[in-house]
Amino acid sequence: MFKYVAKRIAYFIPTLLIISLITFGLSKITPGDPVKLALGNRDSGGDAGQALEKMASEKAYYEKAENLGLNLPTFYLAVTSSALPDTMYKFVKKADKETLTDLTSQYGNWKEISAYHSQIKDLELSLFDVVVDNTIFENMKEIKQKVQLLYMTSEDIDINNHIKSLLKNTEGQPLLNNVYIKTQKLQALYEEMKEKKRVFQNYIPSLNWYGTNNQYHRWLFGNAPWFFGEAEPGQTKGFLRGDFGQSYLDSRPIASKLKDAIPWTLLMNILSLIIFYSISIPVGVFSATNKGTKTDRFTTVLLFLMYSLPSFWIATLLVTFITTDEYGLNLFPTYGLGEVDDDMSFIEIVGTRAYHLVLPIFCLVYGGIAYVSRQMRTGMLNTLGQDYIRTARAKGNDEKTVVWKHAFRNSLIPIITIFSGIFPGLIAGSFVIEYIFSIPGMGKLALEALTARDFPMIFTVMMLGAILTLIGNLVADIMYSVVDPRISFEK
Numbered sequence: 291m292f293k294y295v296a297k298r299i300a301y302f303i304p305t306l307l308i309i310s311l312i313t314f315g316l317s318k319i320t321p322g323d324p325v326k327l328a329l330g331n332r333d334s335g336g337d338a339g340q341a342l343e344k345m346a347s348e349k350a351y352y353e354k355a356e357n358l359g360l361n362l363p364t365f366y367l368a369v370t371s372s373a374l375p376d377t378m379y380k381f382v383k384k385a386d387k388e389t390l391t392d393l394t395s396q397y398g399n400w401k402e403i404s405a406y407h408s409q410i411k412d413l414e415l416s417l418f419d420v421v422v423d424n425t426i427f428e429n430m431k432e433i434k435q436k437v438q439l440l441y442m443t444s445e446d447i448d449i450n451n452h453i454k455s456l457l458k459n460t461e462g463q464p465l466l467n468n469v470y471i472k473t474q475k476l477q478a479l480y481e482e483m484k485e486k487k488r489v490f491q492n493y494i495p496s497l498n499w500y501g502t503n504n505q506y507h508r509w510l511f512g513n514a515p516w517f518f519g520e521a522e523p524g525q526t527k528g529f530l531r532g533d534f535g536q537s538y539l540d541s542r543p544i545a546s547k548l549k550d551a552i553p554w555t556l557l558m559n560i561l562s563l564i565i566f567y568s569i570s571i572p573v574g575v576f577s578a579t580n581k582g583t584k585t586d587r588f589t590t591v592l593l594f595l596m597y598s599l600p601s602f603w604i605a606t607l608l609v610t611f612i613t614t615d616e617y618g619l620n621l622f623p624t625y626g627l628g629e630v631d632d633d634m635s636f637i638e639i640v641g642t643r644a645y646h647l648v649l650p651i652f653c654l655v656y657g658g659i660a661y662v663s664r665q666m667r668t669g670m671l672n673t674l675g676q677d678y679i680r681t682a683r684a685k686g687n688d689e690k691t692v693v694w695k696h697a698f699r700n701s702l703i704p705i706i707t708i709f710s711g712i713f714p715g716l717i718a719g720s721f722v723i724e725y726i727f728s729i730p731g732m733g734k735l736a737l738e739a740l741t742a743r744d745f746p747m748i749f750t751v752m753m754l755g756a757i758l759t760l761i762g763n764l765v766a767d768i769m770y771s772v773v774d775p776r777i778s779f780e781k
Contacts, residue, residue: 298764309756310529313749314506318364320745323384325355327538327743355382357524358535359508363500366507373398373491376498385442392444393483398491402483409476410440413456416472420465429459433469440476446484453477509535529753535746539739544750547735554627555724555731562651563712566658571705573659574666579693581671590664597660602722605653609726613649622649625728650727654720665708669701676700702773710766714755 329350355361363379370378373394381387386407393403414437422430436452436459443449453476460470503513512528514520527533534544573589580586611617613624628642673679674697682696683689724733732751739747 302760305760310510313752314509317745317749322743324358324745325351325360325382328354328358359505362508363504365504366500368498370496370498371492372494372496373400375400389442389444395492397483397487398489399483399486402486406479406483409479413437413472413476416469420469426463426465433459449480534750537747538744539742544747551730551732551735554729555733558647558651558654558731562654566655566662570659570663571666574663575670575693575698577667578670578674593660593663596656601653601657605723605726608649650723650729653723662705662708665704669704670697673697673701699773703770706766706769710762714758
């Protein structure tokens with residue numbers, strides 16, 4: 291058994307690395323700009339008419355990108371075309387990167403493409419020096435719009451139309467003379483880019499090695515010393531050392547938010563497990579030993595009815611009918627965990643918490659009782675039909691001994707299998723129940739992260755769920771051999 295456990299733990303390492311790669315890959319392809327999300331979706335462009343605001347916003351954008359490590363290469367290496375530079379990762383904004391990549395695939399000449407892109411930036415900056423009066427006010431609105439569109443446009447017909455529109459709106463306008471000159475230069479650079487295209491460069495592969503100074507390594511392992519010293523400002527310890535990054539929602543460390551939420555989710559789920567296993571296993575055994583009786587049929591119907599009722603619907607009914615004065619049944623609190631203070635005794639605190647957790651735990655328990663008891667009944671029926679059970683009865687053992695000593699232990703395989711799948715739920719929690727009852731646990735935290743697109747929190751929960759799934763499967767395998775000696779993992 292020890293060798294088997296050691297082997298399984300050894301398998302955890304490559305499995306977790308694969309899961310981490312998938313999780314990290316998903317984080318890279320999610321829509322939206324992570325820097326803007328981390329900044330609270332503030333427009334990094336600011337007010338186009340205010341140069342100081344524009345520059346301050348740009349500075350904040352790139353500082354946040356550096357803080358998040360988004361100015362680093364994505365992975366240890368990258369296989370690209372020779373047309374693309376090995377520093378493409380330095381273009382943090384997704385719109386810029388996508389446009390430049392599309393232009394490169396069309397023309398393959400990075401030097402000219404880079405000059406064209408830089409000229410768009412120069413043109414944009416020149417707009418800040420324009421003194422706007424009533425004669426050019428309407429023109430300026432369209433000019434600013436066209437310049438912004440050039441950043442996101444890679445189609446030839448669209449680029450030409452935007453440049454022609456800029457020339458039309460600036461030609462013959464003394465206040466816009468500098469903008470007109472820079473637009474002419476932009477047009478010349480664009481034409482040069484098309485004339486000197488080298489599309490064949492896109493078909494020549496290029497291997498770029500970046501080493502450990504990349505986003506994936508920083509996320510998983512961190513860039514702080516592993517054994518000596520603390521992390522300095524700008525350094526991270528990485529996921530494997532409990533540094534899960536910062537939440538986009540409120541900039542709090544994710545580890546701190548998990549520390550606040552996990553105890554409540556663990557408390558609710560552990561209590562739920564104890565309750566529904568304590569009820570469902572005896573119910574399943576009783577139903578199996580009384581197969582075909584009226585009691586068994588009634589129990590079956592009742593359990594199927596319980597299992598078919600959605601927990602969110604039951605939770606809503608409970609909140610509506612027995613937590614408010616409107617229907618005269620204000621028996622339990624509607625939401626939260628109750629108010630406690632330092633003057634309250636331990637018993638009073640426990641009582642307050644328990645009073646608020648009765649309904650959420652009930653909503654978590656009733657469906658589990660129905661499901662696990664049916665699995666227990668099925669496993670028990672299969673075991674009671676085995677030859678060794680008939681032998682035990684033939685030896686004169688009473689029915690209680692046959693059921694609980696000979697049959698029960700060997701009927702637990704399905705229950706153990708279910709138990710292994712429950713491990714991730716101990717941390718992930720119940721999205722719906724915690725949200726309805728305003729329990730500040732992992733379920734509510736994860737749901738808020740989903741709605742707010744707080745991707746660092748979402749992917750941290752994913753990774754923790756994957757780790758707990760692996761642990762749950764290992765625990766299940768060990769328990770299989772404990773309850774059934776016929777199962778051996780030595781070979």
